[in-house]
Amino acid sequence: MHTNYFLKIMRKRVFHIWLTMLLSLASCTQHHSPNVLLMQADSLMEAYPDSALRILENVEPQQLKTPANQAYYALLLTQARDKNYIVQTDDSLIRIAVQYYDSIGEVAMQAKAHYYKGCIYRDANLCGEAVQEYLTAIPLAKKTENQKLLGLIYNHAGYLYYLQNLVEQADSIYQLAEKLAIQRNDTSLWAEALSFQGKINIRKGTTYHSTAEKELLKAFEMTSTSSHKRVQADIAASLSSLYSRMEQKEKAIQYAKLNISLREDTTQCYTAFLLLGDAYFKIGKYDSATIYINKSLLTTRYGTKASAYMRLAEIAQIQGDLEKSLTLTDKYTLYLDSLHAAQQSNDILNAEKKVAKQQYTNTLSYDKHKQLILITASTILILIIIIGCIILNKHRQKAHDLEQSQSHLKQEQQELQERYLQVRNELKKKDTVIAALQQEIDQQQADEEKRQQLRQELDTLQKERDALAQVVFEHSKVSTKIERIINSYKAYDKSDEQLSEEDWKCLIAETDMRWNRVITRLNAEYKLSKTEVHLCCLFLTDLPIANLPYIIQIARNSIYRKEKEIRKKIDCPPEISKLKDFLENY
Structure with missing residues (x-):
């Protein structure tokens, strides 16, 4: 045991001596061979990223004469800073690498460059831009079979989707990360993927809690070694949150405490303090809850502060200090506003927040001004009855108007249907007359004058037939439905209706009737796909191209x-x- 310890100490000392010599050599030789320094930094990047960063900081950028060296340096320095947990928000350096490697098509370096550009946008809280870069890097990493990089991309992209509450997309990406981790036997990536799938299932609700528990416990077991303390701490936090929702209060406290103990710096575990405080709140230990929740208020995260003030407001209300509860509620609202602003939340979220605050304030005000409410209750009740009567009369009038409107509409639809059937019967009669006349023309072999006269009659009948066919199409159910869909998209940018398979069959039949079986003949000769058949039907309508996407x-x-x-x-x-x-003349 002592021998192993001695060997470890010796290895560390030898490494530091070797590194000192290397840096000394770097300071002497960097003017002559900057590329050698870049390669040395690259070789140390995975095992000793701090040493790689020190070498790169000794490189003078002005000595990098070629675009290749400049791009290589830009990529390595960005990578080293990221691996040393240095927050980067300026993309000017990594752009040099991205532009160069994109221009020469060096796929392996392209994948890395786009990934680290995404990391910079992640640090700058530009989630859209970060995901764009990650998605750009994925096929490049796949092409070079760089599975380690691919795993990093999946993990980071999934996290951003999760942050934006796009849980379905996040779940899909973490499933890919899990499969990749199993293939590579990468315990860290596998645990991260399982952990976030567990978090996603927590968000999905009570039905998924048992699945979340299995995933999180499996991830927790996989990260039992000291090298995975950070990941295990995050998993413990998720388990505490889960058990709190499952009303398993003792387990919630157990994992909340474990979460804190696994952190390297226990003075800044603000989310962990909030979790433990929340767990104590659930079992009614309000003094302990207050102590830990107050510790969490030192954080700079708006979400943590908002949750902390909400719990403190609830504790104050339970303890009967309504004035303090109102003050804490105002702080909760303030940080909730800041959180929504940071997340670029929409007007709906703001409205929900205002309503929630108003309802909460009304509840507290009722306790404080109970006597005043009792005095004015009778007046409010009378007003409610009056307003209710007015609203009821309005609803009755609206219902009556709607009933009349529906009656008129039903009558119009019935008339249109009768007209449709009438015109369709006329069309069938015209087809019969045309067929008979065509047969008569074919039988007139000798009398050319008679044939010419019959042809003129046939042309006239054909024109009448086409006009009738057009009326039949315009009054058909499928044509009416198409018109409704287009009008809905123009008015609301969406439609609750779509053409079903049966509707498309009707449209094909109506088109064949209107244009002399053109779709059937085309399909028989050229074997059109279903989409091509549908497009041909739509091209034969008078609809502009701009409206076709609404239908197909x-x-x-x-x-x-x-x-x-x-x-x-x-x-x-x-x-x-x-x-x-x-198509019309086919």
């Missing part, structure tokens, strides 16, 4: 691309500018 759920530029593919597939001549013109 395809982006406008994709519709133009699909149109070109269809033109090529069905041999549409280039001199015909519109595909609709070709």
Whole structure:
């Protein structure tokens, strides 16, 4: 045992002597071979990032003459600072690396550069930009099979999604991280992935608490060694929060205390103090709860401060100090405002916060001014009855108007349906007459004058038939539904309706009826895909291209691309500018 300890001490001393010599050598040789220093720093980066940072700080940037060395230095210095937990918010240095490696297409370095650019945006609290860089780095890391880097990217991207409450996306990314960790036998990454999946399941609610417990306990067991104390402390915090929600109060306190004990600096474990204070609050130990919650107030995090003041306000209310409770509630609201501002929360969250504050204040005011409320209760009751009667009459009038409107609408729909059936029957009769006339023309072999006369009659009938077919299409249920969907998107930028498979079949049938079975004939000859068939039907309507995405759920530029593919597939001549013109005469 003493021998092993002695060997460890000797190894550390030898390493520090070697490092001192290396830095001395660096100061003498950096003018001549800066690239050697960069390579030395790179070789130390994983095992000794602090030593790598010291070497890089001894490099004079003006001595880096080539773009390759400048980019290499920019990437290594950003990486070393990140590994030494130095907060970086200026992206000017890493941009040099990103631009250079993107320009030469060196994939392995591109992946690293984009990842560390994402880390800078993460430190600057620019979540959107950070995720963009992480997503850029993922395929690059996959291409070079750099699974360690890929694991780091998944972990950081998942964390940002989790922070923004995008739990479904975060869960998907952490599942990928878990699979990668199992493949690599990476205990740290696996534990992180399980830990965050547990946190996500806590957020999902009571139904998922048992799943969250299994995931967190498994992660806790995996991180039992001293090298994983930070991760285990975070897991203990999550378990404390979970058990607090599950009303297992003793376990909540146990893991809250463990969370604190696993921290290296126990004087600044503000979230841990809040968790322990909350656990004491749940079991009614308000003095202990107050002590630990007050410790958490030294944090700079708005979310922790808001939660702490909320609990302190509740304790003051329980203890009967309503004035103090109101003061603490005001502080809770202040930090909640700051938190929402930092998170760029929307008006809905602000409204919810104001309502919550108002309701809470009203409850406290009721206790304080109970006598005044009793005096004015009868007056308020009378006003409520009067207002209720007015509102009830208005609702009745609205219900009556709505009933009449629905009656008129139903009558109009019935009339339209009758008109649709009437016109459709006329169309069938026209088709029968046209077929008979066509047969008569075919039988007139000798009498050319008679054939010409019959052709004229046929053209007239065909025009009448086309007009009827157009009326049938316009009055069809599917055409009416299309119009409703478009109007809904224009008014509200969304629609509760979509064309079902049955609707598309009706649209194809109506199009075939209107345009002489054009869809059936095209599909038989060219084997169109379902999307291509649907687009051909829509092209034959009078709808502008701008409205088609509402119906077929395809982006406008994709519709133009699909149109070109269809033109090529069905041999549409280039001199015909519109595909609709070709389809109408097919």
